[in-house]
Amino acid sequence: MKTVLLIEDDVVLKENTAELLELSNYKVITASNGKVGVELAKKYIPNIIICDIMMPELDGYGALEALSKSKATKHIPFVFLSAKTERSDVRKGMNLGADDYITKPFTEDDIISAIESRLAKVSILKELRKSDIIEPEKNEIKTLNDLKNFFDDYGVEFNFKKEDVIYYEGDHSNYIYLVNNGAVKCFRIDEQGKELVTSLYKEDDLFGYTSFTTNTPHQETATAIENTKLLGVSVLEFNELLEKNHKILIELIELLTDDLSSVKKQLLQMAYGTVNKKTAATILKFAEKINRKPEDPIKISRNDLASVAGIATETLIRALTEFKKLGIIKAEGRNIKVIDIQKLKSIS
Secondary structure, X not given: OOEEEEXXXXXXXXXXXXXXXXXXXXXXXXXXXXXXXXXHHHHHOOOEEEEOOOOOOOOHHHHHHHHHOOOOOOOOOEEEEEOOOOHHHHHHHHHOOOOEXXXXXXXXXXXXHHHHHHHHHHHHHHHHXXXXXXXXXXXXXXXXXXXXXHHHHHOEEEEEOOOOXXXXXXXXXXXXXXXXEOOEEEEEEOOOOOEEEEEEEOOOOEEOOOOOOOOOEOOOEEEEOOOEEEEEEEHHHHHHHHHHOOOHHHHHHHHHHHXXXXXXXXXXXXXXXXHHXXXXXXXXXXXXXXXXXXXXXXXXXXXXXXXXXXXXXXHHHHHHHHHHHOOOEEEEOOEEEEOOHHHHHHHO
């Protein structure tokens, strides 16, 4: 089923048009202004966008311009829907890159035929783009490094400030991400409301792959530990890469195996490690993920440390007090700063 994003501020027209499209076997997502429409387009990547021109927050022209700048949305067919019939308005929309222009009032045949013709056109253009981006003989992706280069060349850029949420548990995994710079924490909340950190990612790590081939919900929440820049490739585009580059599958399997090994090691450590050993090993894990140079001082939240180590915050604090006496760390407000990585390694 094809997805239509309908951006229209007239509530009655929006509801009636959405119902008409649903009866014609389209899935419909609606937005009441251009700003919300741009956000939904980037989140759901619809097959086509039908957009009014005169709207609050951001008008149709602004929405089209914003979507045209994004690699993920610039190829989505865009059809203006407006009562403005003057030739100058039509010309402005087409000059910005609109695929079509439907004037109000319109018939069912008008809008359905416009959608069908635009979807057919984008299907053809998509095949042409595949040929331009992926040429198996010249640009075959054989290694994980080749794959990361693809993210660098063609990935959509996302920027997050410290503590910004990248995605929530339950959100659909529309993108697979490469950390360009910064660091990311993934976690889940248990039944008691306690945060359990499930993984940490540093520069040049891939994450977000609940599935490499399907758009399935995330099983955890991801946040930026510091100001972070990500490069994302949509799951659909990633799936096309795998179909054309089978050799990379082996390296991806190894990547998943490493992830499972890391989780297993963490679980064993939680089950059998001493408190000091758990604390030291967890601090080192954060140091590895956050630092570009191991000897650089780092700041870590006590809550993050406790949730990764699998111990109570009070127990962690006792271990940290001992580390302070040994000159390994010092306290700075709510955070701690590591000042002697080598001593920490001897404990872990």
